[in-house]
Amino acid sequence: MNGDMTGGFVLVVGPSGAGKDTVIGLAKETLAGDPRFLFPRRLVTRPVSAFEDHDTIDEATFAAKHEAGRFALSWRAHGLGYAIPGETIARAREGRIVVINVSRTLVEEARARLPGAIVVTVTASRETLARRLAARARGEDGDLGRRLARSDALAGFRSDHVIENEGTAREAADAFIAILKDCAARAK
Numbered sequence: 001m002n003g004d005m006t007g008g009f010v011l012v013v014g015p016s017g018a019g020k021d022t023v024i025g026l027a028k029e030t031l032a033g034d035p036r037f038l039f040p041r042r043l044v045t046r047p048v049s050a051f052e053d054h055d056t057i058d059e060a061t062f063a064a065k066h067e068a069g070r071f072a073l074s075w076r077a078h079g080l081g082y083a084i085p086g087e088t089i090a091r092a093r094e095g096r097i098v099v100i101n102v103s104r105t106l107v108e109e110a111r112a113r114l115p116g117a118i119v120v121t122v123t124a125s126r127e128t129l130a131r132r133l134a135a136r137a138r139g140e141d142g143d144l145g146r147r148l149a150r151s152d153a154l155a156g157f158r159s160d161h162v163i164e165n166e167g168t169a170r171e172a173a174d175a176f177i178a179i180l181k182d183c184a185a186r187a188k
Helices: 020-030 059-067 087-093 104-113 126-136 144-152 169-186
Strands: 008-013 042-044 054-056 071-077 080-085 097-101 118-123 161-164
Touching: 008 020, 008 087, 008 104, 008 169, 020 097, 020 169, 059 071, 059 080, 071 087, 071 104, 080 087, 087 097, 097 169, 104 118, 118 169, 161 169
Parallel strands: 008 097, 008 118, 042 054, 118 161
Antiparallel strands: 042 080, 071 080
């Protein structure tokens, strides 16, 4: 964690189908009630679905808050707007470990802007990703080949920790929880 802050951000990245939301959700359940950790919901300009834990925000509100600098981070991907609530920065400064799922395209900006940012990549083999994406089959950018090609772009990506999500979701979540507890132990 960054020396001038008491808490920090854990940025979770990885390809579609890697199980990021599942791993984060299990960690959130396990760490419920532990005040050191905060799992804010992302804001997305898409209705809520079973495959992504987020709150819906309309395009006009997203644009206005983005322009006003009211988000900790915001970005566009797959034709949608994504944002992390601005108050999370204050929570990190108060000593919390803020856990968020973000686009890897934002990592360098996030490292520069957010207190104590570290990156955890959740990934899986190409075969596992293909199987999970085929089972999910949602309409957004549904071309499986393109989504898998984007996952190939993670090769060489600089991450502080990597979790290979090939076993059970619980195994991946336990590895993630160990990283989070280590971050909390090093926070002041």
